[in-house]
Amino acid sequence: MATRKKIALIGGGNIGGVQAQLIAQRQLADVVLFDVVEGLPQGKALDIAHALTGFGSDVSVTGTNDYKDIQGSDLVIVTAGLARKPGMSRDDLLKTNLGIIKSVSEGIAKHAPDAIVIVVSNPLDAMVYALKHYTGFPKQRVFGMAGVLDSARFRYFVAQELGCSVRDVVAMVLGGHGDTMVPLPRYSSVNGVPFTKLIAKDKLDAIMKRVQGAGGEIVALLKTGSAFVSPAMASIEMAEAVLLDQKRVMPCAAYLEGEYGVKGIYVGVPTLLGAKGVEKIYEFELDASERALLDTSVKAVEKLIAEINL
Ligand code: TXD
Secondary structure, rough: OOOEEEEEOOOOOOHHHHHHHHHHHHOOEEEEEEEOOOOOHHHHHHHHOHHHHHHOOOOOOOEEOOOOHOEEEEEEEEOOOOOOOOOOOOHHHHHHHHHHHHHHHHHHHHHOOOOOEEEOOHHHHHHHHHHHHHHHHHHHHHEEHHHHHHHHHHHHHHHHHHHHOHHHHEEEEEOOOOOOEEEOOHHOOEEEEEEHHHHHEEEEHHHHHHHHHHHHHHHHHHOOOOOOOOOHHHHHHHHHHHHOOOOOOEEEEEEEEEHHHHHHHHEEEEEEEEEEEEEEEEOOOOOOHHHHHHHHHHHHHHHHHHHOOO
């Protein structure tokens, strides 16, 4: 008899709490919320558990400060780390979050050595690279959440512009999770009609600029942290693709070994997500301007990864 899958959420902060709630509401898996702050994961888990009756959900939701409790997790999602404050770039989090990712990697490698790991912590492209390095897990089992959020933002802004349902809008965003990310309007469409055929260039350029700055826009408004519902939702869409073996085609930060002419770093590319993690990387032709934008983004990621010097 198939038993329920198990997800460990490493980081019980703003995003972790929403992730736990979404997993419970969707009855996706049993969930263990881990954090280093005493009481935080336990309190959030208990609160969500008290809502299971309302959700009509029978998953188990627990909180812990002990890595032993993540034993046997099929999937681990990592949000451990500091979030941005106004005026901070994602890169400003590098040194602090690198130390956190090192300790998190040790806990995962010891207690969930066969798990698939989705990294969310910023600066994303460097943190996912560091976690793969520290855990020694194969590239298929370690990947980052960025493009699903960035493309969700792209889809939302286009749906708003056209007054159509978000369900009929698909979008592709490549590259690093930063200001140099590469929205691809040519490969984004409303029911098959490319954005470039539906929206005037100046308006589309303004939308793409807003997508690149969307994280910072929320940080400036919230003042005390960064986006958390939309990143949680994006990571749970990826978690579902893995745990339900959905073979979704989603932009993920994946480890490249020659794809798109890139070697040895994580970059956002279209991937096939299923039970084994990143099961395939899709390469498609880019025109000269798209290629130039991707090269700029790759250079930004390479610079960041060089700084962590692993
Ligand atoms: O698209 C994306 N990938 C980004 C990611 C979108 C938005 C936010 N992005 C990043 O996720 C953000 O810049 C942060 O680096 C992470 C988590 O964001 P969140 O908003 O959840 O931050 P919080 O609320 O500060 O939560 C972080 C938790 C907090 O409860 C700490 O106690 C915990 O991390 N923490 C740890 N957990 C485990 N182990 C260690 N060592 C640890 N240190 C701190």
